[in-house]
Amino acid sequence: MLSHGVVAWLKGVVLASVTLLALGGCFLMGKWHPGRPHPEKSVSGPPVYVPDCQNCHEAPVGEAYAQSRHAAMGIRCGQCHSPGGHPNFTEPVQDSTCGACHQPAYEQTLESAHFADRQLRPLDNDQPARVALRHEGFIATTPGGKRFVGDSASGTLGGRLCFACHYDEHRVDLKAVQRPQFCDTCHVGYEQHFNRQSAGEVNRCTRCHVRAGTTENGQVVNTHQFVKPVRERPRS
Numbered sequence: 533m534l535s536h537g538v539v540a541w542l543k544g545v546v547l548a549s550v551t552l553l554a555l556g557g558c559f560l561m562g563k564w565h566p567g568r569p570h571p572e573k574s575v576s577g578p579p580v581y582v583p584d585c586q587n588c589h590e591a592p593v594g595e596a597y598a599q600s601r602h603a604a605m606g607i608r609c610g611q612c613h614s615p616g617g618h619p620n621f622t623e624p625v626q627d628s629t630c631g632a633c634h635q636p637a638y639e640q641t642l643e644s645a646h647f648a649d650r651q652l653r654p655l656d657n658d659q660p661a662r663v664a665l666r667h668e669g670f671i672a673t674t675p676g677g678k679r680f681v682g683d684s685a686s687g688t689l690g691g692r693l694c695f696a697c698h699y700d701e702h703r704v705d706l707k708a709v710q711r712p713q714f715c716d717t718c719h720v721g722y723e724q725h726f727n728r729q730s731a732g733e734v735n736r737c738t739r740c741h742v743r744a745g746t747t748e749n750g751q752v753v754n755t756h757q758f759v760k761p762v763r764e765r766p767r768s
Contacts, residue, residue, distance in 0.1 A: 585609045596702040624655070624662055626683070627691035634694075640756035642688050650691060652684035670696035671718065678718040710734045 586594040597603050602612075612629055613621050631638030641647055651672045655661050665672075665681055670692045672679045683690030700708040708714065715737040725737075744755040 593702050596700070600703045601705045625692075625695060626656075626686065626689060627694050628686075628689035630694040637756045638694075641691070641693055644757045646680050646693055646758060647682075647688075647691060650680040650682045650693065652682055654685065655681070655683040655692070656686055656690055665692065669717075670699060709738070712736070 597609075612625055627638060627641065651674060653661060653665070653672075655665065670681060672681045680691070680693045680696050682692060695704070697709045697714075698704050698706070712733045712735055714735050719737075741758050742754050742756070744753045744757075746752055
């Protein structure tokens with residue numbers, strides 16, 4: 533066993549170490565600041581936000597944006613819209629823009645039948661075409677039925693599928709797709725699945741075609757592949 537003198541010495545060493553660490557931490561907190569860019573030098577990279585957009589876009593854009601989850605999370609205009617020769621945005625909102633933050637959902641969408649069947653149009657370099665698509669609700673009406681749309685030259689990056697389901701005048705969230713008859717816009721003839729939903733219900737299609745299952749702890753697992761319903765195994 534250690535002698536009383538050795539034990540006392542060890543306690544003193546530990547106490548001194550803790551004291552030095554605490555004083556060092558206080559010194560760093562009070563004195564150290566991260567480097568900041570020089571105020572008169574340009575900084576490379578896209579702008580984090582576009583200031584004062586609400587001065588011109590107060591209604592309906594600004595009002596709708598203020599109600600969105602993106603606004604609540606602090607996402608600003610310039611993080612989705614990159615200005616260049618305003619009012620023409622050089623980088624219109626594409627699926628790849630959404631995928632920068634929502635990577636799993638974006639990758640799942642690329643594997644979906646919705647993406648594979650999308651109609652290709654020249655969009656990225658054609659502002660009138662983009663405006664027309666927005667007025668169509670980001671859905672194209674074709675002889676074979678309604679289709680999602682993507683830019684013909686941008687491949688997997690230029691789809692407009694995210695906005696087709698989640699856009700609601702800059703309220704880009706779940707409220708649009710949760711409307712009870714939302715999927716009926718394109719998927720007609722499926723009334724046999726269940727009785728017509730009432731106005732107060734949430735879109736029941738998502739319960740089976742978006743829900744992929746549950747974890748052992750009961751957490752719901754969703755997917756943007758829009759899979760066929762999987763019958764869950766009963767728990768033992």
